[in-house]
Amino acid sequence: MPEPGLTPASVPRLWRLARLGFDAVRNRPVLLYPEGAVLLNETGKAILELVDGTRTVAEIAEILREKYQTDVAADVTEYLSGLAARELIQ
């Protein structure tokens, strides 16, 4: 079943049951939730740290564009849509 993805105007929110953590053994940021975990890279972590339930996808992309000096809008939308399909982002 195709999931409707997020748009730049969407306001993503982390699933209530998920939280960001750091795995010192693998030396990786990690998203933890009941019965599961997603190992993140630094980019994923940077995106998720900006997900606060008030910023839009476009606003998150704009903050990261300034930080990394490159347009990341498509990547941000795709990344968050992927997590939304797994119900980790709502």
Next chain:
Amino acid sequence: MTNERPTTLLAELTHRCPLHCPYCSNPLELTRAEREISTEDWKRVFSQARDLGVLQLGLSGGEPLIRKDLEELAAHANGLGLYQTLVTSGLGLTRQRADRLKEAGLEHIQVSIQDVDPESAERIAGISSVKQKRAAIAIVKELGFAFTINVVLHRQNLDRIGEITDFAAEVGADRLELANTQYYGWGLKNRSWLMPTRAQVGRAKAIAEDRMARYKGKMQMIFVLPDYHESYPKACYGGWGRYYIVVGPEGTAQPCHAASSIPGLAFPNVREYSLDWIWRESAGFQAFRGDDWMKEPCRSCPRKAVDFGGCRCQALALTGDAANPDPVCTLTPFRRIIDEAVTETEAAEFEYRQLAST
């Protein structure tokens, strides 16, 4: 040897439990209280598990609330940064204990229910538990724990899958796990009472799909078809010794909760060996890793990367050899064992009409 790291430790803290469910995943031979390992043993195991890469901890049983040191264990695990799930019947979850567990850093509680029909629930659990479970659920919600309801599905409750799901949504579950009975140990012993018919499974699937759409975004539902009614086996525990470590009440460490039923395999005790050695070196954890152990048709089958040959305990229970393919697989001649068992269940459903003998 393996370079992979485990992600999950399932700590079966005790086999003691007020419920008597006929599909229990605990072994037929239950461990007595006096043989349970100590608080210090468990704390050491949790620390070793984290060092090995474990991220998820299941505090399970039996009924883990029977262990008086549960809060102390939860606090220790929280200090290690483990994401913890308390897997409970709800019985014994008083407000006071829930407060202390919250304080200890427990995040997620999974409460089992047997059925929404009180009489049926009582029959399945072997005791009356409905009121106590309701009270426990109210406490879990009041204290704001992440909350899952788990229901083991079988012939006796499958027709109420819709009502069960509605109940879970109504009491505010974040997640609903609709788990199928697995047929080894107690489940195999009681298979004829537990196995659903094909028609039941078909109806249940349609109802589950309807509810998934209805509760999307509100309650996460996990529902997979029972493997007897599928064409291919499931990757049991994600593959032998790939992600999971199960430690039993007496300290035996295994790749799955039923592995000790397999003859010829020895599983080390955490009182004698480190979890690191058990994971990387012990013969028991290496026995069915990779594909060297596989017979045909698994060995040359592309699906081996998907299901790893299925469940070893099911292969043993139904074919007599744990190294055989999981008989659920329709690509093996063993499948007829599964088909026969399902057909027997169908036959048990009705009697042909006939004239009374005179």
